[in-house]
Amino acid sequence: MENEIKELVAEQTTLNEVNEEEVRAKVISEFGFDEVDDIERIDKLVAKEVEQNKRLSSAIGQKIKYRKEVEELKGKTTPAIPPVPVKFDTGDLDKRVDEKLEKRDLDSLEYPEEIKTEIQRLAKMQGISVKQASRDPYIVYKITEHEKTKKVEDASISRNHKSISKKDFNFDSPPDVDITTKEGQDTWDAYKKEMVKQGY
Secondary structure, eight states: HHHHHHHHHHHHHSOOOOOOHHHHHHHHHHHHHTTTHHHHHHHHHHHHHHHHHEEEEEEEHHHHOOOHHHHHHHTTTOOOOOOOOOOOHHHHHHHHHHHHHHHHOOOOOOOOEEEEEEHHHHHHHHOOOHHHHHTOOOOOOOOHHHHHHHOOOOOOHHHOOOOOOGGHHHHHBBBOOOTSSHHHHHHHHHHHHHHHHOOO
């Protein structure tokens, strides 16, 4: 009997209507979202949580209905259970959202893969966010070195390759460029776009 009562209390807890405003407040508080800037993310998480609760409530409602019918057939009545306030558990949700936000932050960085890997490794090792890890002195040094190397390479390419202006593009004589370099690829892409504009 005690187990039955515990089960009924658990079911009643789930059946209670989730207050959307409480869910919204909890999501904002848990993830530190800005109510204006992160409105789209907040709305998605709140809608997802409310929808999951509705599905679960529907399934439990069916279970309770069938149980009552069986008990009525046996001449029993279901003991009255006082309503229990809903508790919003965001344990797994927290982890999934954190992982997605971290991945998004990492993907948005315009650094080579080796630097992104270092940032990710440092973030995991120190238990900090990707943004914090990207400001670490070691990472800042790596980024600075990468930018110096890139400037030297870009300067070298611009000295060794004469740039071609769009007005020089001609369908009968495409530009002779090395498409293995960024500048060469950019010139070739510009040529193709110009040819499309000219109707080729």
